Amino acid sequence: xxxxxxxxxxxxxxxxxxxxxxxxxxxxxxxxxxxxxxxxxxxxxxxxxxxxxxxxxxxxxxxxxxxxxxxxxxxxxxxxxxxxxxxxxxxxxxxxxxxxxxxxxxxxxxxxxxxxxxxxxxxxxxxxxxxxxxxxxxxxxxxxxxxxxxxxxxxxxxxxxxxxxxxxxxxxxxxxxxxxxxxxxxxxxxxxxxxxxxxxxxxxxxxxxxxxxxxxxxxxxxxxxxxxxxxxxxxxxxxxxxxxxxxxxxxxxxxxxxxxxxxxxxxxxxxxxxxxxxxxxxxxxxxxxxxxxxxxxxxxxxxxxxxxxxxxxxxxxxxxxxxxxxxxxxxxxxxxxxxxxxxxxxxxxxxxxxxxxxxxxxxxxxxxxxxxxxxxxxxxxxxxxxxxxxxxxxxxxxxxxxxxxxxxxxxxxxxx
Amino acid sequence: xxxxxxxxxxxxxxxxxxxxxxxxxxxxxxxxxxxxxxxxxxxxxxxxxxxxxxxxxxxxxxxxxxxxxxxxxxxxxxxxxxxxxxxxxxxxxxxxxxxxxxxxxxxxxxxxx
Numbered sequence: 001x002x003x004x005x006x007x008x009x010x011x012x013x014x015x016x017x018x019x020x021x022x023x024x025x026x027x028x029x030x031x032x033x034x035x036x037x038x039x040x041x042x043x044x045x046x047x048x049x050x051x052x053x054x055x056x057x058x059x060x061x062x063x064x065x066x067x068x069x070x071x072x073x074x075x076x077x078x079x080x081x082x083x084x085x086x087x088x089x090x091x092x093x094x095x096x097x098x099x100x101x102x103x104x105x106x107x108x109x110x111x112x113x114x115x116x117x118x119x120x121x122x123x124x125x126x127x128x129x130x131x132x133x134x135x136x137x138x139x140x141x142x143x144x145x146x147x148x149x150x151x152x153x154x155x156x157x158x159x160x161x162x163x164x165x166x167x168x169x170x171x172x173x174x175x176x177x178x179x180x181x182x183x184x185x186x187x188x189x190x191x192x193x194x195x196x197x198x199x200x201x202x203x204x205x206x207x208x209x210x211x212x213x214x215x216x217x218x219x220x221x222x223x224x225x226x227x228x229x230x231x232x233x234x235x236x237x238x239x240x241x242x243x244x245x246x247x248x249x250x251x252x253x254x255x256x257x258x259x260x261x262x263x264x265x266x267x268x269x270x271x272x273x274x275x276x277x278x279x280x281x282x283x284x285x286x287x288x289x290x291x292x293x294x295x296x297x298x299x300x301x302x303x304x305x306x307x308x309x310x311x312x313x314x315x316x317x318x319x320x321x322x323x324x325x326x327x328x329x330x331x332x333x334x335x336x337x338x339x340x341x342x343x344x345x346x347x348x349x350x351x352x353x354x355x356x357x358x359x360x361x362x363x364x365x366x367x368x369x370x371x372x373x374x375x376x377x378x379x380x381x382x383x384x385x386x387x388x389x390x391x392x393x394x395x396x397x398x399x400x401x402x403x404x405x406x407x408x409x410x411x412x413x414x415x416x
Numbered sequence: 417x418x419x420x421x422x423x424x425x426x427x428x429x430x431x432x433x434x435x436x437x438x439x440x441x442x443x444x445x446x447x448x449x450x451x452x453x454x455x456x457x458x459x460x461x462x463x464x465x466x467x468x469x470x471x472x473x474x475x476x477x478x479x480x481x482x483x484x485x486x487x488x489x490x491x492x493x494x495x496x497x498x499x500x501x502x503x504x505x506x507x508x509x510x511x512x513x514x515x516x517x518x519x520x521x522x523x524x525x526x527x528x529x
Contacts, residue, residue: 047478047525048466053424061466063478063526067508147468150476175467175494181419194420194427199463302425390425 003323005029007095007109007260009086009199012041014294015115016069017307019078021314022113027321031107032080033075033097038209039073039080040066042140043303045147048168050195090264092287111289111317114263114277115310118256118295122166126254133224139253143172152176158226159183160214162190162388164301166253171200173251181203181245184212184228186235189363191389193301213237214250220414223248238382256299266290269330273341274298277278280346281354282316282325283309288338291317298357299342299389305357315375326351331404336372337414338362340388347409350401356411357393360386366413369394373404386415419457421450430454461487462476469512471528472503478525479512482518497522504528 006027008015012035038044043051046062053059058067073080082101093109106222120138135154137145143165145151155178159166162185170180182200188211190197201208209228213354216227225246229237247308256277269286276297277285283293294306295314319325331347333356342358356371367386371379371394381394394411421428426446432454433441442454456462462484468476480510481498502512506528513522 047468047480049464049480050425059464061478061480061525064508067527070430138447148476148479150468150470150474175465175490194429195422195424195425198420198427199422 002095002105002107003109004031004107006031006113006317007107007111008032008115009089009095009112010034010041010115010117010294011036011039011080011082011298012115012117012294013043013066013069013303013306014117014296014310014313015041015113016066016073017310018115018291018293018314018317019080020069020072021311022318023076024079024266025315025317025318025322030078033084033086033095033113034079034080034082035085037083039070039082045140045144046168048149048172051303054302057255057308062303068268069168069307071183086262088188089266091266093119098290108232111291113310113313113317113320114290114292114296115294115313116259116296118299119256121252121255123252126252128214128217131220133217133219133222135223135248136217136250136252139163139169139251140183142249142251143169146172146176152178154178154223154247156247157249158214158228158245158247159251159253161185161253162208162210162306164192164196166251167192167196168198168252169253170206171204173249174204174206178249180206180406181247182207182209182212182228184209184214186211186213188230191388193389203233208273211223215242217250218244219413221247223250224375226250256295258296258299260296263292263296268292271337271341271345274343277342278345279343280348281312281352282319282348283344283345284316284320285311289317289320291320299339301324301389305391316327329401329404332405332408334408334410336410338413338415339411342411347396347401350398350404353398354396354401355393356396357391358411358413359391360415361388363387364413367413367415369411369413371396371409373406373409378404388412417458419454421445421453423447423449423453424503431515432458434458440485463487463490464492465490465522467497469497469522470501472501475504475528476510477502477506477528479522480525481516482511482523483519483521483522485517493517493522 043066044064053063088096215229218225230241279294289311367383369381387415419430431443465481
């Protein structure tokens with residue numbers, strides 16, 4: 001059987017940055033396995049701009065951001081396989097992939113970085129009543145049809161969900177001549193960035209209906225319209241508030257789910273809140289030598305943060321392969337008041353400062369972030385505002401970590 | 417006038433204080449770019465346009481305007497873009513359409529072999 005020091009599953013932004021970072025730390029026997037026909041992952045279809053402000057200090061489109069990393073991979077000569085689908089990874093790190101030329105191939109790896117990304121929630125996951133006509137797409141599928149294949153998906157559009165992909169597609173469909181009738185959001189706030197509400201909806205006078213959801217699908221062969229309703233505070237439709245909107249297309253932008261089938265197959269511990277692996281500050285999972293980064297670990301708002309996380313995983317995988325990894329702590333990090341999740345969920349070393357990323361459950365003002373070791377406050381930070389749609393972090397310095405006595409710390413947020 | 421800054425994902429809330437039809441003060445911007453955005457947004461709102469152009473062999477090249485365009489010219493420029501096809505190969509940064517509006521060019525954002 002072939003062997004490799006490091007195999008990276010997925011050649012999107014996370015996989016490419018992880019490969020570049022592991023290479024930078026001296027790993028030469030590595031391979032990226034990508035199922036699509038090019039590197040870059042979802043960035044290839046995200047033709048809008050706004051990427052790279054943190055990483056490259058300039059505003060790039062998705063394909064341009066992808067190319068920055070693809071060029072690094074090519075220049076460094078990091079090997080990658082395209083059109084190759086990993087179908088199984090065993091607990092002893094044997095990776096099975098398939099492609100048209102080689103058939104089924106097994107590779108034994110010393111370390112693995114999981115960078116498979118995420119997928120969209122579909123209509124099936126929503127249980128919208130009604131018929132099953134053509135014309136209902138996830139926003140990302142419509143994006144692929146329009147931007148990659150040059151196929152227009154419809155003319156009269158309703159969008160359910162106001163996440164960033166939904167907002168971006170509202171603008172994209174409008175530019176291509178469609179009429180976007182409304183964007184419905186079940187929550188009382190949008191999970192998308194405020195800049196996208198301005199430049200994708202307000203610029204084109206597209207109404208954003210907060211506290212609304214689609215309650216019925218109409219049409220036999222092709223979608224003819226949808227019924228939307230207001231929802232109460234428990235997100236249940238309020239009878240009598242129904243409104244019919246004629247449309248031939250419904251786009252769903254209702255959340256992303258980390259794609260962890262391979263992770264589950266390896267018996268790796270998953271976090272019920274992030275739907276990704278439970279990891280330590282190195283992004284190492286419960287299975288030694290297996291790391292996870294990017295949207296397969298938790299869904300990120302910005303690709304810049306995906307790249308940043310992938311650098312952590314890549315460097316840590318290199319240290320693991322070279323036998324330089326230190327484990328001298330075993331602290332679990334838990335999400336407490338107002339916090340929906342934390343990453344990492346474990347801290348296994350006090351050698352370096354650790355950034356703990358988290359999301360708040362609600363929009364809060366004048367926010368205090370508090371990390372406690374039992375009852376003792378060990379770390380504090382302030383923010384003017386936090387939103388569930390925007391990932392936050394708090395940095396724990398080495399001396400703070402060294403002084404933690406217990407084996408559990410909790411992160412809570414207090415705000416107005 | 418209240419604005420949300422679109423320069424970066426921080427999305428600062430800006431307040432532009434006008435006096436006699438002129439900008440007196442801009443509050444809330446976290447950086448200089450935000451101040452510039454607010455000024456421009458009051459005089460002539462501009463946006464970077466991103467879209468696609470079909471190649472002569474029927475593939476899609478993603479493109480963008482190399483500078484922001486006045487917001488009210490976007491559909492006009494889209495019409496010009498939709499009328500053309502480009503011949504491969506295309507490299508990132510190649511000018512696909514020159515001067516679609518004043519000195520704004522449409523450039524490729526993807527390599528097509």
